[in-house]
Amino acid sequence: xxxxxxxxxxxxxxxxxxxxxxxxxxxxxxxxxxxxxxxxxxxxxxxxxxxxxxxxxxxxxxxxxxxxxxxxxxxxxxxxxxxxxxxxxxxxxxxxxxxxxxxxxxxxxxxxxxxxxxxxxxxxxxxxxxxxxxxxxxxxxxxxxxxxxxxxxxxxxxxxxxxxxxxxxxxxxxxxxxxxxxxxxxxxxxxxxxxxxxxxxxxxxxxxxxxxxxxxxxxxxxxxxxxxxxxxxxxxxxxxxxxx
Amino acid sequence: xxxxxxxxxxxxxxxxxxxxxxxxxxxxxxxxxxxxxxxxxxxxxxxxxxxxxxxxxxxxxxxxxxxxxxxxxxxxxxxxxxxxxxxxxxxxxxxxxxxxxxxxxxxxxxxxxxxxxxxxxxxxxxxxxxxxxxxxxxxxxxxxxxxxxxxxxxxxxxxxxxxxxxxxxxxxxxxxxxxxxxxxxxxxxxxxxxxxxxxxxxxxxxxxxxxxxxxxxxxxxxxxxxxxxxxxxxxxxxxxxxxxxxxxxxxxxxxxxxxxxxxxxxxxxxxxxxxxxxxxxxxxxxxxxxxxxxxxxxxxxxxxxxxxxxxxxxxxxxxxxxxxxxxxxxxxxxxxxxxxxxxxxxxxxxx
Numbered sequence: 001x002x003x004x005x006x007x008x009x010x011x012x013x014x015x016x017x018x019x020x021x022x023x024x025x026x027x028x029x030x031x032x033x034x035x036x037x038x039x040x041x042x043x044x045x046x047x048x049x050x051x052x053x054x055x056x057x058x059x060x061x062x063x064x065x066x067x068x069x070x071x072x073x074x075x076x077x078x079x080x081x082x083x084x085x086x087x088x089x090x091x092x093x094x095x096x097x098x099x100x101x102x103x104x105x106x107x108x109x110x111x112x113x114x115x116x117x118x119x120x121x122x123x124x125x126x127x128x129x130x131x132x133x134x135x136x137x138x139x140x141x142x143x144x145x146x147x148x149x150x151x152x153x154x155x156x157x158x159x160x161x162x163x164x165x166x167x168x169x170x171x172x173x174x175x176x177x178x179x180x181x182x183x184x185x186x187x188x189x190x191x192x193x194x195x196x197x198x199x200x201x202x203x204x205x206x207x208x209x210x211x212x213x214x215x216x217x218x219x220x221x222x223x224x225x226x227x228x229x230x231x232x233x234x235x236x237x238x239x240x241x242x243x244x
Numbered sequence: 245x246x247x248x249x250x251x252x253x254x255x256x257x258x259x260x261x262x263x264x265x266x267x268x269x270x271x272x273x274x275x276x277x278x279x280x281x282x283x284x285x286x287x288x289x290x291x292x293x294x295x296x297x298x299x300x301x302x303x304x305x306x307x308x309x310x311x312x313x314x315x316x317x318x319x320x321x322x323x324x325x326x327x328x329x330x331x332x333x334x335x336x337x338x339x340x341x342x343x344x345x346x347x348x349x350x351x352x353x354x355x356x357x358x359x360x361x362x363x364x365x366x367x368x369x370x371x372x373x374x375x376x377x378x379x380x381x382x383x384x385x386x387x388x389x390x391x392x393x394x395x396x397x398x399x400x401x402x403x404x405x406x407x408x409x410x411x412x413x414x415x416x417x418x419x420x421x422x423x424x425x426x427x428x429x430x431x432x433x434x435x436x437x438x439x440x441x442x443x444x445x446x447x448x449x450x451x452x453x454x455x456x457x458x459x460x461x462x463x464x465x466x467x468x469x470x471x472x473x474x475x476x477x478x479x480x481x482x483x484x485x486x487x488x489x490x491x492x493x494x495x496x497x498x499x500x501x502x503x504x505x506x507x508x509x510x511x512x513x514x515x516x517x518x519x520x521x522x523x524x525x526x527x528x529x530x531x532x533x534x535x536x537x538x539x540x541x542x543x544x545x546x547x548x549x550x551x552x553x554x555x556x557x558x559x560x561x562x563x564x565x566x567x568x569x570x571x572x573x574x575x576x577x578x579x580x581x582x583x584x585x586x587x588x589x590x591x592x593x594x595x
Contacts, residue, residue: 039574
């Protein structure tokens with residue numbers, strides 16, 4: 001029997017692993033869209049590097065989820081529909097301009113970098129993955145922070161674009177702090193301090209607090225994820241059961 | 245990959261903070277400038293040719309004939325442009341790669357090509373040009389790049405075929421360039437060739453998986469070979485009788501084998517690989533000559549080659565549009581980085 005579509009009963013630990021894996025895959029996929037189209041060649045390489053790190057993190061996490069769910073990494077990535085995906089809404093949004101891509105990477109990295117470091121020493125089953133991911137996220141945070149500072153304190157146009165990106169992205173950031181099962185919690189104050197320090201250096205203003213859109217962890221996504229998955233899953237869906 | 249680590253360490257600001265280096269290289273170019281006709285018989289020219297004949301490497305600040313410099317700038321920059329344009333046809337499948345392993349491998353491969361572009365632009369810059377000027381020539385449609393990248397990637401099997409055939413042909417062309425007389429180009433080629441041979445094995449492995457897969461997958465692999473075979477043979481350039489750059493390039497040891505010789509080596513290496521896959525080549529005249537031991541091929545459509553080189557390729561307009569769009573949409577980013585670098589320098593000086 002050829003498997004065409006899977007549904008994973010992801011309560012408890014599995015929910016945590018899939019949420020973190022889907023985050024890494026979806027953001028990695030978005031960043032990979034820049035490859036060949038970045039503003040400067042060096043950035044084609046850097047964004048591809050970061051995308052590769054994230055796809056690697058997703059694979060390690062899907063391997064753990066596979067042990068718990070009986071599905072391999074490709075079944076988990078390619079045969080779940082968007083209602084089964086657990087990623088953060090912010091990460092599935094289209095790339096927008098370079099400012100938007102960088103600001104999103106920064107806001108996420110400012111959360112996930114302390115998260116991986118906490119998890120690495122937590123005694124969690126994810127600790128080995130977290131220890132490796134922490135080294136990568138430290139670089140992602142540094143790279144995105146440096147660019148955000150450059151854009152914020154660059155020209156009037158780059159400042160405007162960076163500020164617009166923050167306004168656009170902030171309503172998605174609250175979702176990062178939703179608790180997941182069996183997880184460690186990054187204090188909001190840690191993220192605030194990191195974000196505020198970089199925004200200050202970038203001469204950017206922190207957007208005023210407003211409503212926060214959530215739903216990604218429960219599989220209630222924006223319209224964008226369905227298109228991302230339709231593209232990503234195309235071959236696995238068109239040729240069920242084939243080996244690539 | 246080595247350059248991933250290099251890219252990771254590289255400060256993205258470097259391009260805006262090394263105008264001095266650029267000035268030095270322009271100055272060096274000025275020193276060496278002389279009329280090529282006048283120098284052919286000069287003592288410098290004789291010494292230069294003697295060094296080439298002795299297999300010495302020529303370095304950027306060494307005396308060199310102006311025509312040697314121009315030939316290298318043309319060849320290295322075309323090579324760099326080919327790497328950059330070459331990111332697009334394969335990049336077309338990054339978001340659709342059929343497994344996470346393939347996705348990561350393809351992304352890493354396309355990233356490697358960007359890295360090759362960087363090394364090559366850097367090698368060209370040692371000859372007194374700037375990457376910005378070279379890129380401007382590409383975007384203006386004035387510079388050439390390998391015509392193979394003007395063909396479309398229609399299925400996943402094209403990713404396998406490009407790795408196996410296009411990278412295979414590129415390696416045939418590039419291995420002799422590792423011994424090129426110009427030091428920076430030769431050294432860049434050594435690094436590039438190592439990565440290319442890894443890509444080629446990866447591409448062949450994709451083809452093998454498809455050919456061992458379902459009937460639909462094997463048909464996909466055959467279709468890709470049918471479409472890529474002839475354009476790959478054209479990658480070695482026009483037949484020797486019609487090649488305009490060969491003689492002097494051979495004399496200067498920029499080039500060591502003829503187009504036809506390299507093409508034959510490629511065919512001899514590749515045909516048995518295709519047969520091992522269980523695929524057939526789209527050339528009814530292809531046959532092994534038992535006396536010479538070489539595979540003989542049918543006539544190549546040089547009319548198509550000339551048309552594609554002249555910009556008439558299937559995807560030529562798309563490829564340049566994609567690069568122009570990336571360049572234009574990135575202008576504000578480069579301006580921001582330059583403005584920030586200037587502010588940072590001013591602050592340092594004020595402090």
